[in-house]
Amino acid sequence: MDQETLDxxxxxxxxxxxxxxxxLSGLLSVDGKKVLHIDKQDHYGGEAASLNLSQLYAxxxxxxxxxxxxxxxxxxxxxxxxxxxxxxxxxxxxxxxxLVHTDVTRYVDFKQISGSYVFKNGxxxxxxxxxxxxxxxxxxxxxxxxxxxxxxxxxxxYKEDEIKTHQGLDLxxxxxxxxxxxxxxxxxxxxxxxxxxxLWTNDDYINQPARPTFERILLYSQSVARYGKxxxxxxxxxxxxxxxxxxxxxxxxxGTYMLDTPIDEVEYTDDKKFKAVKTKLGTFxxxxxxxxxxxxxDKCRPSGQKVIRAICVLDHPISGTAxxxxxxxxxxxxxxxRKNDIYVAVVSDAHNICAKGHYLAIVSTIIETDTPSLxxxxxxxxxxxxxxxxxxxxxxxxxxEDGSKDNIYISKSYDASSHFESMTDDVKDIYFRxxxxxxxxxxxxxxxx
Numbered sequence: 001m002d003q004e005t006l007d008x009x010x011x012x013x014x015x016x017x018x019x020x021x022x023x024l025s026g027l028l029s030v031d032g033k034k035v036l037h038i039d040k041q042d043h044y045g046g047e048a049a050s051l052n053l054s055q056l057y058a059x060x061x062x063x064x065x066x067x068x069x070x071x072x073x074x075x076x077x078x079x080x081x082x083x084x085x086x087x088x089x090x091x092x093x094x095x096x097x098x099l100v101h102t103d104v105t106r107y108v109d110f111k112q113i114s115g116s117y118v119f120k121n122g123x124x125x126x127x128x129x130x131x132x133x134x135x136x137x138x139x140x141x142x143x144x145x146x147x148x149x150x151x152x153x154x155x156x157x158y159k160e161d162e163i164k165t166h167q168g169l170d171l172x173x174x175x176x177x178x179x180x181x182x183x184x185x186x187x188x189x190x191x192x193x194x195x196x197x198x199l200w201t202n203d204d205y206i207n208q209p210a211r212p213t214f215e216r217i218l219l220y221s222q223s224v225a226r227y228g229k230x231x232x233x234x235x236x237x238x239x240x241x242x243x244x245x246x247x248x249x250x251x252x253x254x255g256t257y258m259l260d261t262p263i264d265e266v267e268y269t270d271d272k273k274f275k276a277v278k279t280k281l282g283t284f285x286x287x288x289x290x291x292x293x294x295x296x297x298d299k300c301r302p303s304g305q306k307v308i309r310a311i312c313v314l315d316h317p318i319s320g321t322a323x324x325x326x327x328x329x330x331x332x333x334x335x336x337x338r339k340n341d342i343y344v345a346v347v348s349d350a351h352n353i354c355a356k357g358h359y360l361a362i363v364s365t366i367i368e369t370d371t372p373s374l375x376x377x378x379x380x381x382x383x384x385x386x387x388x389x390x391x392x393x394x395x396x397x398x399x400x401e402d403g404s405k406d407n408i409y410i411s412k413s414y415d416a417s418s419h420f421e422s423m424t425d426d427v428k429d430i431y432f433r434x435x436x437x438x439x440x441x442x443x444x445x446x447x448x449x
Contacts, residue, residue: 006256009285010036012434013277015263016292017243018046019420020411023427024290026102026246027439029253036284037250038277042260043240044247046292047394048085048414050240050353052077056311059084060390073387074313075355081238082311082353084392085414086345086362087423088113088232088328091223094424094441096233099245101441107245111351113232114324118196119331120188124320124382127196127330129224129231144189151183151193155217171211179210193217195332201341201366201417202333219421232328232419238353263295274407288407290430293397296410300397307364307416308372311390312383314359318346319384325350328418329382336378340366343418344379358387366416367393403433 011033014025022044025037043049054077057064065073074080089095089110099105117124120139128134134148159165169179180190194200198216205213223231235241247257258281265278266289276285293300317323329344336342342365349356363379372393380386399410412426431439 006282008282010034011286013284013286013289015289015295016046017044017247018048018292019243020423020427021046021290021292022243022246023098024430025255026249027431029250029255030102035250035255037255038258038261038279040262044243045240048239050081050083050238053080056082056390060392079355081240082360083239083362086364087418087420088234088345090219090231090419090421091226091233092219093223093419093421095420097441098424102249104245104249107248108241109236110233111236112227113230113234113326113328115321115327116196116230117321117327117329118192119329119335124329127192129229139192140189144186147184148189151185155214155221171214172209174210175207176210176213177206191332191334195341196330199417199419202339234326234347234351236352272406288409288434290409292411293413296408299400299408299410301400303396303398305396306367307394307396308367308376309362309364309392310376312361312363312386313388314361314383315357315387316384317359318382331378339368342376342379345418364416409434
């Protein structure tokens with residue numbers, strides 16, 4: 001980029017091209033803000049990038065196999081786009097809404113995930129996608145199925161302003177345990193509702209008010225209803241397409257992008273507020289900065305959790321899934337004597353992220369012991385023969401302050417959950433703190449490129 005043409009003053013500087021940062025830079029550009037977006041890395045995606053095989057080996061494997069050997073086994077680099085942080089989109093979730101609202105759907109194609117499975121007593125079962133599947137599901141006995149059907153009908157028919165649809169329950173006062181009790185649901189049904197539909201990673205939710213769980217189950221049901229099969233969507237060519245889609249959006253509205261540009265120094269005003277960043281391309285000023293935790297480690301703290309993710313390359317579909325080209329498996333913590341669930345996200349060459357005949361299964365959970373790899377054993381058994389395995393352990397960070405004092409707004413690390421809802425909560429939270437008003441999503445008139 002030509003030094004002469006670069007402005008030095010902006011409304012917002014964004015550091016890091018993770019999805020959170022790219023969505024915010026896109027939204028703020030659309031709002032008419034002049035945005036400068038910088039990444040020290042030479043590729044989009046920050047901590048959540050999609051990498052080709054040689055990048056993946058370089059990052060996560062010592063003792064490289066030779067390029068020749070690798071290509072004989074797995075094909076060319078260009079056939080691979082492997083997510084470091086695997087997550088699916090809920091068809092009716094907030095990220096999908098933001099993609100539609102900003103028209104980024106023009107740049108990214110999605111494919112549905114074929115099924116959602118839950119682990120019980122050593123086997124996997126399809127999570128019922130609708131009332132018909134619930135009735136035929138081997139997860140429940142005949143009487144439990146009727147109770148489950150009544151529970152799902154209550155969720156579907158509940159209207160805030162029609163007391164008779166509440167069936168005597170108050171979502172803000174009654175705990176989820178009391179709701180389960182009201183419908184007479186047994187432990188194993190509670191487990192798959194709480195973990196495979198509401199997608200809680202542990203059981204803390206049971207003694208909390210029912211509303212958040214109610215909303216999560218409703219989101220799950222509506223997402224399934226939208227396309228059938230499963231509630232999840234996934235972009236062709238991998239999640240790395242999403243930050244780039246938002247980057248294109250920002251660029252259309254005048255945003256400036258600089259990759260491979262390390263920050264030499266951050267400058268502050270006399271009253272310790274953010275002032276500017278110094279780079280090899282010059283010094284750039286703005287009243288505020290948005291960044292991922294790696295840019296301001298001194299302003300972040302560990303959340304106390306570490307996540308292990310194991311990226312497994314397979315040459316076969318997962319058994320017991322009718323050869324599905326993609327799926328999610330949830331292993332509830334109680335089934336394997338843990339405190340946190342284990343997630344398995346499986347995608348394949350159908351999504352253009354790996355060479356023909358291969359599957360990628362990415363297993364993740366929150367670490368609970370000193371031997372994290374062993375914590376994933378139950379998942380590895382389900383996968384069968386694994387051709388290659390990459391282990392990535394990351395510490396989760398969160399900002400110490402909200403940014404109002406120093407105008408430095410920092411995003412949170414991506415958690416172990418299997419979808420983007422917690423990430424979009426962070427986007428909306430930062431957007432509100434930066435602009436002073438909530439993010440209102442509505443489809444907008446598309447601006448021509």
